[in-house]
Amino acid sequence: xxxxxxxxxxxxxxxxxxxxxxxxxxxxxxxxxxxxxxxxxxxxxxxxxxxxxxxxxxxxxxxxxxxxxxxxxxxxxxxxxxxxxxxxxxxxxxxxxxxxxxxxxxxxxxxxxxxxxxxxxxxxxxxxxxxxxxxxxxxxxxxxxxxxxxxxxxxxxxxxxxxxxxxxxxxxxxxxxxxxxxxxxxxxxxxxxxxxxxxxxxxxxxxxxxxxxxxxxxxxxxxxxxxxxxxxxxxxxxxxxxxxxxxxxxxxxxxxxxxxxxxxxxxxxxxxxxxxxxxxxxxxxxxxxxxxxxxxxxxxxxxxxxxxxxxxxxxxxxxxxxxxxxxxxxxxxxxxxxxxxxxxxxxxxxxxxxxxxxxxxxxxxxxxxxxxxxxxxxxxxxxxxxxxxxxxxxxxxxxxxxxxxxxxxxxxxxxxxxxxxxxxxxxxx
Ligand SMILES: CC(=O)SCCNC(=O)CCNC(=O)[C@H](O)C(C)(C)COP(=O)(O)OP(=O)(O)OC[C@H]1O[C@@H](n2cnc3c(N)ncnc32)[C@H](O)[C@@H]1OP(=O)(O)O
Numbered sequence: 001x002x003x004x005x006x007x008x009x010x011x012x013x014x015x016x017x018x019x020x021x022x023x024x025x026x027x028x029x030x031x032x033x034x035x036x037x038x039x040x041x042x043x044x045x046x047x048x049x050x051x052x053x054x055x056x057x058x059x060x061x062x063x064x065x066x067x068x069x070x071x072x073x074x075x076x077x078x079x080x081x082x083x084x085x086x087x088x089x090x091x092x093x094x095x096x097x098x099x100x101x102x103x104x105x106x107x108x109x110x111x112x113x114x115x116x117x118x119x120x121x122x123x124x125x126x127x128x129x130x131x132x133x134x135x136x137x138x139x140x141x142x143x144x145x146x147x148x149x150x151x152x153x154x155x156x157x158x159x160x161x162x163x164x165x166x167x168x169x170x171x172x173x174x175x176x177x178x179x180x181x182x183x184x185x186x187x188x189x190x191x192x193x194x195x196x197x198x199x200x201x202x203x204x205x206x207x208x209x210x211x212x213x214x215x216x217x218x219x220x221x222x223x224x225x226x227x228x229x230x231x232x233x234x235x236x237x238x239x240x241x242x243x244x245x246x247x248x249x250x251x252x253x254x255x256x257x258x259x260x261x262x263x264x265x266x267x268x269x270x271x272x273x274x275x276x277x278x279x280x281x282x283x284x285x286x287x288x289x290x291x292x293x294x295x296x297x298x299x300x301x302x303x304x305x306x307x308x309x310x311x312x313x314x315x316x317x318x319x320x321x322x323x324x325x326x327x328x329x330x331x332x333x334x335x336x337x338x339x340x341x342x343x344x345x346x347x348x349x350x351x352x353x354x355x356x357x358x359x360x361x362x363x364x365x366x367x368x369x370x371x372x373x374x375x376x377x378x379x380x381x382x383x384x385x386x387x388x389x390x391x392x393x394x395x396x397x398x399x400x401x402x403x404x405x406x407x408x409x410x411x412x413x414x415x416x417x418x419x420x421x422x423x424x425x426x427x428x429x
């Protein structure tokens with residue numbers, strides 16, 4: 001039987017940014033787990049720099065085997081990483097959230113419980129450290145519900161037909177000008193920070209997004225991306241309050257297409273004008289974007305809504321409630337009301353019965369005895385799904401994922417849990 005050693009460490013680089021052997025082996029094997037290219041020396045330095053900028057904490061599992069020609073023992077057989085970022089839980093309230101990423105298990109060591117061990121230890125520590133919520137984004141939809149994560153935000157892949165005849169329904173201010181993509185190294189974090197405060201579900205972004213938007217890094221090659229172009233929207237005082245970063249997909253793509261890499265708007269005026277800008281790029285008949293909000297003004301901006309096609313809807317952030325009272329009290333409650341819920345959690349981190357009393361924009365949440373009458377019973381994953389008002393409790397009840405114990409409890413939960421906007425954050429991690 002193979003013995004495994006678990007080690008948690010922070011990445012280490014020398015004064016030229018070159019990672020030490022343990023960090024380099026870890027970063028290289030993560031790329032193998034996700035079928036990404038092996039990192040060149042330059043890409044490795046950039047990845048190590050981003051890892052440190054995000055303050056990622058790395059956990060590696062090493063096997064006590066040393067086979068000729070196989071990977072060295074310092075190359076992990078499994079990886080797992082966590083880091084802290086703020087999340088808008090509604091009303092601009094930002095709370096520190098425990099993010100999990102880089103979960104990989106080498107095919108020769110899979111299905112022996114390594115992920116379960118890593119996840120159990122990590123979530124237990126996150127709860128002990130005081131985090132109300134953990135979050136991740138997934139490669140496959142069938143893995144994380146068992147660990148209490150529920151889909152809580154979604155994104156759409158949109159395709160806009162901008163061929164001749166394209167017209168907007170309302171003329172935006174068009175205070176847009178092109179800029180070198182490199183200026184986004186400085187501006188993108190500032191604009192995103194302001195956007196994040198307006199969008200429930202938005203999570204503070206990691207360095208990779210700045211690097212992609214500014215053309216510093218092409219995610220496929222890990223090197224500079226010289227195809228990236230950008231434009232800024234200016235507010236009435238002439239300050240940037242939105243940007244779009246994009247690239248032309250090449251002359252062999254039919255119809256000629258622009259791909260939006262990143263579009264972040266602090267105001268509705270910036271949002272409309274930036275879409276108007278990309279739609280007006282000459283020699284292009286189609287604009288595509290993978291990370292659009294599922295619910296947005298975009299289809300309403302265009303005179304002919306059939307020109308905006310939703311090609312795909314995909315889950316984005318999966319939330320895991322670690323502490324029910326803290327998590328529910330952290331968010332705003334725009335609608336007053338009372339609801340008692342029973343939460344089931346196989347991992348025993350967040351189970352219990354809780355009374356929610358919302359008034360004046362906030363809620364008091366109290367753990368009550370198991371014999372207390374309840375309105376709704378649900379798993380902790382389903383609580384994660386409705387937490388930001390994204391999933392509809394009525395639909396979850398119809399799907400058998402929530403049980404109603406009092407009449408119209410799901411309808412009342414829908415009203416209570418709703419936030420000012422549908423949750424959205426263009427951010428995978
Ligand atoms: C947050 C992120 O980083 S998402 C990225 C996830 N990683 C990847 O997709 C990379 C490729 N895949 C892998 O590296 C591995 O297959 C992993 C990480 C998904 C699973 O690791 P393993 O160590 O094999 O999982 P482990 O043996 O601990 O299984 C735990 C449970 O999950 C289940 N499970 C594991 N993988 C999958 C899967 N792909 N689909 C459905 N269920 C799965 C197991 O059946 C087991 O169920 P049970 O404990 O309820 O009986």
